[in-house]
Amino acid sequence: MTSPDRARLTIDLDALAHNRGVIAQAASGAEVGAVVKADGYGLGAAIVSRRLHAEGVRSFFVARVSEGEALRAGLGDRQADIYVLDGLPAGVADRLAAARLTPVIATLPQAHAAIGLAASRGGWRVALQVDTGMNRQGLTLEATRALLAEPRGLGSLDVALLMSHLGSATDPGETRNPEQLGRFKAVRALFPGVRASLAASAGAFLGAEYRYDLVRGGISLFGGGPEERPDPRLKAVVTLTAPVLDIRNLQPGDRVGYGSAFRATDPMRVALVGAGYADGVIRAAMGKGHAWVAGALRRLLAVNMDLLVIDIGDAAVGIGEHVELLGQNVLIDDFATAAGTVAHEVLVRLGSRAERVYLGA
Numbered sequence: 001m002t003s004p005d006r007a008r009l010t011i012d013l014d015a016l017a018h019n020r021g022v023i024a025q026a027a028s029g030a031e032v033g034a035v036v037k038a039d040g041y042g043l044g045a046a047i048v049s050r051r052l053h054a055e056g057v058r059s060f061f062v063a064r065v066s067e068g069e070a071l072r073a074g075l076g077d078r079q080a081d082i083y084v085l086d087g088l089p090a091g092v093a094d095r096l097a098a099a100r101l102t103p104v105i106a107t108l109p110q111a112h113a114a115i116g117l118a119a120s121r122g123g124w125r126v127a128l129q130v131d132t133g134m135n136r137q138g139l140t141l142e143a144t145r146a147l148l149a150e151p152r153g154l155g156s157l158d159v160a161l162l163m164s165h166l167g168s169a170t171d172p173g174e175t176r177n178p179e180q181l182g183r184f185k186a187v188r189a190l191f192p193g194v195r196a197s198l199a200a201s202a203g204a205f206l207g208a209e210y211r212y213d214l215v216r217g218g219i220s221l222f223g224g225g226p227e228e229r230p231d232p233r234l235k236a237v238v239t240l241t242a243p244v245l246d247i248r249n250l251q252p253g254d255r256v257g258y259g260s261a262f263r264a265t266d267p268m269r270v271a272l273v274g275a276g277y278a279d280g281v282i283r284a285a286m287g288k289g290h291a292w293v294a295g296a297l298r299r300l301l302a303v304n305m306d307l308l309v310i311d312i313g314d315a316a317v318g319i320g321e322h323v324e325l326l327g328q329n330v331l332i333d334d335f336a337t338a339a340g341t342v343a344h345e346v347l348v349r350l351g352s353r354a355e356r357v358y359l360g361a
Contacts, residue, residue, distance in 0.1 A: 004320060006355045007242035007275040010327075011043050013051040013360035015235035016221060020055050022233045023217045027204050030211040033059035035200065035218035037067060037085065041347040042280075043222065043238065046074025047358060052221070053078050061085060061104075061216055065092045068101040083127055083161070085137070088113055097121075102160060104129050106137040111147055118156040127161035128191075132183035132198075133176060134167035141187055148190060161214065162188060162196045169202035169210075170228045181209060188212075202226040223332055224343030230331045238347065239327035240354065242275035244319050247312070256309050257302035261286065270301060271317055273308040273325075280350035281308060281325055282339040289338035292324035293317055 024032045034057045040048040049060055049071060061083045062068045068084045075082075081102060088096070088103040088110040096103055105111050106129040118124035131138030139147070148154065164184050168174035184198050196212040201220035203210045205227075223238065225231035250256070250264040271293065277283045283303045290297040291308070294315035302309040310323065317323075324330055332343040339346070 003355055004322070005243060005274070007240065007279050007353065008322065008357060009350060009354040010239040010241075010357045010359060012235070012237050012239070013048070013358060015223065015237045016048065016051060017055045017360070018235050019221050019223060019237065020052060020057065020217060023201065023204050023215065023220055027211050027215045028208060030204075031059060031214045032057060033061060033197070033214050033216045034221060035061045035216050036071065037061065037063040038348045039067070041219070041222050041344065042350045043347065044356075044358075045071050047361060049075060049080075050078070051360065053080060059083065059214060065089070065095055065101065069095065069099045072099040072101065081160070085129075087129075093117055102127055104163065106139060108139065108143055108147065111139065115152065115155040115157055118158075123156045123158055125158045125160050127163055128159055130162070130164050130184070130187045132164040132180040132187070134165050134180070136165065136167075138164060141183060144187055144190060159191060159194050162191050162194045164198050165200065166198065166203045166210070169200065169206055170226065172206055172227070177206060177210075219344050219347075222343075222347055225333050228333060228336070228342060230333045236326075236328045236331060238332070238350070240275070240280070240325040240350065241322040241327070242273050242279070242308070242325060242354075244271045244317055244321050244323060245274050245307070246272040246319065247317065248272065257304060262301045262309075269312050269314070271310045271312045271323070273310055273323055274306070275308055275325060275354070276304045276306045278305045278351050279354050280346070282335075282341065282346065282349060284341070285335060285339040289335055290330060292327070292329035297329070
């Protein structure tokens with residue numbers, strides 16, 4: 001039973017499944033994994049992952065150990081590999097083992113700790129992340145070679161996956177992409193027979209050389225374009241709507257909301273809508289972002305914690321009517337551009353106050 005007086009966040013799992021299929025087609029034979037960190041980009045990691053599992057996904061990536069534990073519980077007895085991008089922080093080995101989580105080793109201290117654990121436990125399953133030029137997480141090529149050259153090498157570690165991350169995959173013409181690819185090829189040669197993954201969402205669309213054995217679907221699963229702009233192949237997974245609370249007439253010189261962010265220059269009609277940045281509507285989008293009202297895009301004049309002010313012109317809009325703040329008419333990439341950010345942030349900012357409705361669960 002939905003509540004007409006509340007903002008409503010609808011999550012379309014059929015659209016999610018469609019987007020997985022788009023990535024699979026682009027990946028051309030590579031396995032499609034799913035990045036579901038930050039509680040599935042704010043949409044609910046467990047329910048999102050259960051649907052993706054039903055679509056054939058078997059490899060999931062989270063950031064924190066606690067996220068991996070929650071996901072394992074959410075997946076129940078479903079067979080799945082869950083990789084923890086934080087790797088092996090101190091004191092978590094037993095938790096990783098209990099939840100059957102695979103740490104993604106990205107530093108020499110973590111690598112040495114994992115080798116020690118493998119020696120004491122008769123083996124330890126890990127992934128290795130190498131830094132090919134993003135300068136974020138990952139062992140350098142030199143550190144990887146030095147590690148392999150140590151007397152005990154990797155010991156009894158079971159390296160299930162070798163991975164890296166592209167820093168400029170959203171720009172197919174960026175020279176950084178082939179540079180990183182070349183470095184990854186050099187590292188891959190050190191691990192014959194080990195499964196490899198270089199591409200996340202955007203990288204999956206770069207070309208066959210970038211796909212390797214596994215692509216890590218992330219923002220494009222949830223509707224964000226691989227080049228940080230709308231992609232017609234992908235469907236909107238989230239729709240955020242909120243009710244009109246009041247309609248007001250402004251006169252020239254009237255100011256809206258706090259300060260002087262907007263001042264009317266002509267007579268105008270505005271709608272007060274029951275949502276705000278507490279619901280995930282990023283404040284930086286005011287003046288540049290839009291809502292979908294009465295069949296057209298209408299400008300956001302003000303974004304407060306609980307209220308939005310929207311220029312509705314002469315649109316026939318009634319109090320209580322829901323307007324679309326995100327969805328198939330207000331795409332997350334377009335809204336992200338208006339807010340000066342990326343689609344990832346738009347999703348993870350979505351608050352818990354809006355009523356959540358899952359379609360296709």
